[in-house]
Amino acid sequence: MSTSKVCFRNLLLQDTVARQLSYSFSSGRIAQTYLFAGSESTGRLPAARSFAALLQCEKPVTLDGLAADACGVCESCRRIAGDSHPDVTVIRPDGTEIRIDQVRALQETAALKPGTGRWLIFILDPADRLNQSSANSLLKILEEAPSHVVFILIARETGAILPTVLSRSEIVRFASPSPSEIRAVLAEKHALSAEAAAICCSLSEGRLGQSLLLAEFSLAETVSPGLKYSHANFLNAIEATSRYWQDIFAGATSLEDALRLAARPCHEFYPPLLANRKEFCRSLIMAVALPASFPILFADMLTGRLDSAVRAMQKSFEPLLAEAKKAYPAAVLKDVEGAIDSLLHGWSGQQLEELLLCLLNWHSDALKVACGADESLLLNLDRKEDIITLAAVDDVALLRAQIELVGKSVGLLRRHVQPALVIENLITQIGGLEP
Numbered sequence: 001m002s003t004s005k006v007c008f009r010n011l012l013l014q015d016t017v018a019r020q021l022s023y024s025f026s027s028g029r030i031a032q033t034y035l036f037a038g039s040e041s042t043g044r045l046p047a048a049r050s051f052a053a054l055l056q057c058e059k060p061v062t063l064d065g066l067a068a069d070a071c072g073v074c075e076s077c078r079r080i081a082g083d084s085h086p087d088v089t090v091i092r093p094d095g096t097e098i099r100i101d102q103v104r105a106l107q108e109t110a111a112l113k114p115g116t117g118r119w120l121i122f123i124l125d126p127a128d129r130l131n132q133s134s135a136n137s138l139l140k141i142l143e144e145a146p147s148h149v150v151f152i153l154i155a156r157e158t159g160a161i162l163p164t165v166l167s168r169s170e171i172v173r174f175a176s177p178s179p180s181e182i183r184a185v186l187a188e189k190h191a192l193s194a195e196a197a198a199i200c201c202s203l204s205e206g207r208l209g210q211s212l213l214l215a216e217f218s219l220a221e222t223v224s225p226g227l228k229y230s231h232a233n234f235l236n237a238i239e240a241t242s243r244y245w246q247d248i249f250a251g252a253t254s255l256e257d258a259l260r261l262a263a264r265p266c267h268e269f270y271p272p273l274l275a276n277r278k279e280f281c282r283s284l285i286m287a288v289a290l291p292a293s294f295p296i297l298f299a300d301m302l303t304g305r306l307d308s309a310v311r312a313m314q315k316s317f318e319p320l321l322a323e324a325k326k327a328y329p330a331a332v333l334k335d336v337e338g339a340i341d342s343l344l345h346g347w348s349g350q351q352l353e354e355l356l357l358c359l360l361n362w363h364s365d366a367l368k369v370a371c372g373a374d375e376s377l378l379l380n381l382d383r384k385e386d387i388i389t390l391a392a393v394d395d396v397a398l399l400r401a402q403i404e405l406v407g408k409s410v411g412l413l414r415r416h417v418q419p420a421l422v423i424e425n426l427i428t429q430i431g432g433l434e435p
């Protein structure tokens, strides 16, 4: 089986989705708008591309219990695999949003007849990044589009989409796979050992797409350096991540390229950072008692390190912006600078949320053990002994309280409460909640 073929047979852990879309095709009931709803890294874009491939395929096949699937070998299928099909367009945010001029460009293309394919397909990834005016403009297009146009909107939740758009859409739900399903895929597709599969699953915080990418890296079993060193290693890994991206940004060839590159850190990851974050969270949770000054010091160091990482990344765009000053009007430059700033600050905010998610997953695992769940349900299966220890020390009520606390902290960060305060408070309480 070639994994480069874009088809439902290669879609991982989304059998229900594949069957629903395959049936939609074979029964001839193609909706004009599909809403692919589910968490990131569950295969929404691969599924959208596979559906586009099926719609445009010259010779659909019936395979693996599916009513219809793209053949994967015809000219059309190969073009979709190479992202060069003229009738399939993926629209991604320009900066942090899908802007109205992008939607207007879509409108012009949608009015044309398909070139080589039978359908004109637009994939909006993600549609929850449409702003108010671009969402309204899209709605008008949906109302007026000719019947050969198919829209696939990708979103985290249906709640992020205008109700008027939602009511016109066929909803395709993407379930998040369980940790044991992810480990099984890693072991089967990448021939990873059970230990290596557990590490990849754990470092990705249970995201399938990310864990598949991690499987390509050689991840050494992490040592346990204790809180003193693990917090320093985590902060150093933030700096190393920033340097990694600075090197990439320095290669930007134009303003458009710079924007595209700046969007990547929010969607990609740097394995050493994941490993060091995981280890820091582990040692934080396993610490018997934290030094009294640790929460405030760490919160300050973390936010300081993130700020300087962002500033350093911004700096790497300066030569390009200085060069562009000669060619572009000031207003355009200001827009681009603003978009780069908000992308990089988005990266910084994402680092804090990932830290909290990691803490949450440790506690959730301990709660599962405390409630007598099967160990195959654990996300951090590679650290089973630690989780068992934690579950033995903290009782169910305490673990629930900690999970609630982390959840509340995520809410505070999203409402822009000062990050250093949120982190300090969280660590004080987690460290302070002694048996």
Ligand SMILES: [Zn+2]
Pocket (backbone or CB within 6 Å): 056, 057, 058, 059, 060, 070, 071, 072, 073, 074, 075, 076, 077
């Ligand atoms: Zn084909």
